[in-house]
Amino acid sequence: MAVTDKAITAIKQMIVDGSIGPGDRLPPEKELSESLGLSRNSLREAVKALELIRVLDVRQGDGTYVTSLEPSVLLEALGFVVELHRDSSVLELFEVRRVLEPTAVELACDRLDDATLDQLDRIMEPLHEGTDVESLVAADISFHRIINAACGNAYMSSLLDGIAHATVRGRVWRGITETGAVAKTLDEHRAILDALRARRRDLARAWAAVHVAGAEMWLSHAALTGTEGVPLRASTEAVPELED
Numbered sequence: 001m002a003v004t005d006k007a008i009t010a011i012k013q014m015i016v017d018g019s020i021g022p023g024d025r026l027p028p029e030k031e032l033s034e035s036l037g038l039s040r041n042s043l044r045e046a047v048k049a050l051e052l053i054r055v056l057d058v059r060q061g062d063g064t065y066v067t068s069l070e071p072s073v074l075l076e077a078l079g080f081v082v083e084l085h086r087d088s089s090v091l092e093l094f095e096v097r098r099v100l101e102p103t104a105v106e107l108a109c110d111r112l113d114d115a116t117l118d119q120l121d122r123i124m125e126p127l128h129e130g131t132d133v134e135s136l137v138a139a140d141i142s143f144h145r146i147i148n149a150a151c152g153n154a155y156m157s158s159l160l161d162g163i164a165h166a167t168v169r170g171r172v173w174r175g176i177t178e179t180g181a182v183a184k185t186l187d188e189h190r191a192i193l194d195a196l197r198a199r200r201r202d203l204a205r206a207w208a209a210v211h212v213a214g215a216e217m218w219l220s221h222a223a224l225t226g227t228e229g230v231p232l233r234a235s236t237e238a239v240p241e242l243e244d
Contacts, residue, residue: 007046
């Protein structure tokens, strides 16, 4: 094992065994390197690596701290990884979403309170067949983020949030090029929301699967037929947020 890897493992073990925890400041570099039996250069390289994956937060002039270690923080590296992938990566991300999101919707069914369901209604209310595609996709992301956040699994909801932003271009392109895509999306959102209000976990899961699979099937068909302009490379470009 490389010396830097040993340093990373040592710091990880300190977090795992509770010697340091979320929000804690690491001991000074000299003290830590001596206690771990590592060179200061190796320790610095380990700290840089752990900072990149959001385990550590280096604050100039203040010290190095353990981050909150919340899934939403740790999974931020997903966006970086997605940007490195090409060609079929968007299709693969849709496949991951199709596997995970129906489960998240099913788990959220009994956890969403009436106020949150009303919030989902407000997101849907101003949308119609003539809504521009960018606004529709922004609403789609907000709609699903709220539901997924209620699933009770922070890792699942954070992962789905990252995937949502990474597949924006594919979803926008579908809305522009597929006849009836806007109306279909609105109908499927309404069906998901109706199932959630009825506390029908089975129907909520089924409609979520249909909703994601529709976009995946369109993109897959477009890729196979060579539709011009279909964005098969993942993109993490920002999407405007809707007000709650």
